[in-house]
Amino acid sequence: MTTHNPNAAAARTHFEQLTRSGQGGPQAWFGLAQACQALGDIKAALAALEHALDAAPDNLQLLLVKGDLLAADGNAISAVAFYRTALKAAPPDDDLPPSLRAQLARARAACEQHVAQFEGQLMQRLQQAGLADDADSARFNQSLDLLLGRKQVFLQQPRLYYFPGLPQTQFFDRADFPWLDQVEAATDDIRAELLQVLQDDAAFEPYLKPDPRLPALNRGGMHNNRDWSAFYLWRNGEVVAENAARCPKTLAALAQVPMTQVPGRAPTVLFSMMRPGAHIPPHTGILNTRLICHLPLIVPPGCSLRVGNETRSWEEGKAWVFDDSIEHEAWNTSDQTRVILLFEAWRPELTEKERTLVSAMLGAIDAGSDWET
Template sequence: MQASGFDFRQMAAEAGAALNDGNAAAALTGFRAILAAGGEDASIWYGVALAATALEDHAVRTEAITRGLELEPHNPRLLILKADDYALAGNDRAAAAHYNIVLRMIPDGAQLPPDLEKAVARARLKCSQYAGEYADKLSARLAAKGVVLGGERDRFSRSFDVLTGKRQIFYQEPKVYNFPELPQVQFYDRAMFPWMDRVEAATDDIRAELIEVLSDDAAFAPYIEGKKDRPQNDVHKLLNNPAWSAFYLWKNGRPIEDNIARCPKTMAALAGAPIPQIRHRSPSILFSLMKPGMHIPPHSGLVNTRLICHLPVILPEGCEFRVGNEIRQWEMGKAWAFDDTINHEAWNRSNETRVILLWEIWRPELTPREREQVTALFEAIEDEDGRRPDWDI
């Protein structure tokens, strides 16, 4: 950046160095010299604003922020300074609006220069503070109207948390197949699945069979196993990791007869479940094992025409599961169903192994005819190209 004999980059560097050295007056003189010479841009006005801040010259700071945003309305540094001014003046709504613009512009985990990273962290903290204060005020007004917020599983309470910024909104993100117009439900109401009573009642028998399996050190294999013809993209260090292991009764639509023979009562308990039967695809039924300290990172499933069911069988304390914006703890012998195409993750924070029985079912919203059509579709895909793609849960 050079014009009419002026090296604006050098001048800006010198002004910035003066500012870093604590000589705000020299910095302000330097930035103003650049502006006078025709080197105006948003970064120079930002420098003026910082120098004016150090000199406690509010009028110059305000002018610099305004002029800089006229040139570059989405400059995050200037927007945060503007938000700071609104916050200082007690205009929380205006401050939150400006902070939130910046937070929407910059995704979580983005690599930022140190100064901007610090400013963004401040913006997040302020927005969290505003959201909490706003939620408290609304809660008090609702209470005065006789509306009391419930717990984690109360739908209205969760909607309130989304409104006040305490919860993020998550949607289905199937990696392979999306069936349209299905509801966005994270955890399903247990009352929708009366056949789960039979599964839960068999918990002790299922655990007894599992304990026998666990006596065989070779029974469980890593949930994610490497294949010679697939890319070895192991970002989360889960490939061939026995800390997350599986013992399959059915895998990708194929019964594992020897394993089924070891768990007859487990299979009998599932007899009433609406389990898909799709050649080389479904079902998959397995015991999923997480060793102490294991974390299964956020991910989403393949198709939204099914739900995944869990029944905890060996359950130490400190085990949690998140689907979308809801975190739950398993309860021994209590089953649930969830949509695995919504972002989810799991933790075993205990010093013991956790094991659940995991299986898939048809989504209850699909009609019998639609289930037939989905089955025919995936079997037709295989008939057409002869592929048997992975269909792991």
């Protein structure tokens, strides 16, 4: 329904003349859309805004107004699509004028409301179909989280070598690695050896050290940073004899672990230290053919690890396994030091033949040239 608004009617006439003459560009079409909206002529406003978006498809203001017009026209699904596009394209709030910041906040709220309504309807239909009680699959539940925008897709992105066809799993099911039982059972012995090492603060070295043979890529300020430090028992496929001699029970506990074997590169076993207040920024590992295992030994409150969408807090004596080729980061927000035992294992999906091939291939690469690690 068109309302009587003399000012809006005059503006509509003015902008219609500009657009017919080809003058004014997207601003004229936007002005016409606003005038039509003020007059209650939503269809005409949408038509005018289409012309404006043709010329400036990434304009935040136009995307938001298009969402508003679609919502006013009763098309909530399309409105949310435009709102989401605007939200993804928007710079940080601090870089926006207050008026646009408020519009984005309103768009965000509209998206959240739509998702909540859609989720309610979806679960109701699953329940009516008799499927809601059976929807206990972790993978299915994760797919719902992705569908509803509660999570985003994180995939393996190793920096050096990608082996295709492996499941995109963030944290693995503990039950799939029975050899962790022996590792966890030795927690007290391992911690006792760690405490002896901790008496020598110089025993730990920065986890990340720049290689003078390679470009000094940005590592989020972690190069030579003792906030993230390591005490190696195995390093680059070789036993660190002096350190290993100090921790015989630790190495004995790892006897059943199917450790990655790559000449000059793996296995790697270390005590990983995060000092108070440390943050290891988001990053990915170099391979997706191995998994990273953590046995928490000293864990104050406020220590956590995010892998992809999932964030977990370490618990002393309870090991976990994750894919470090998926983006991950860690925090120690406490005022105490956190230390874990970190080691790596072959992915269980790889056959013995594939493990041999991968090991030989990586060894050949390292023998022939320098690669960023």
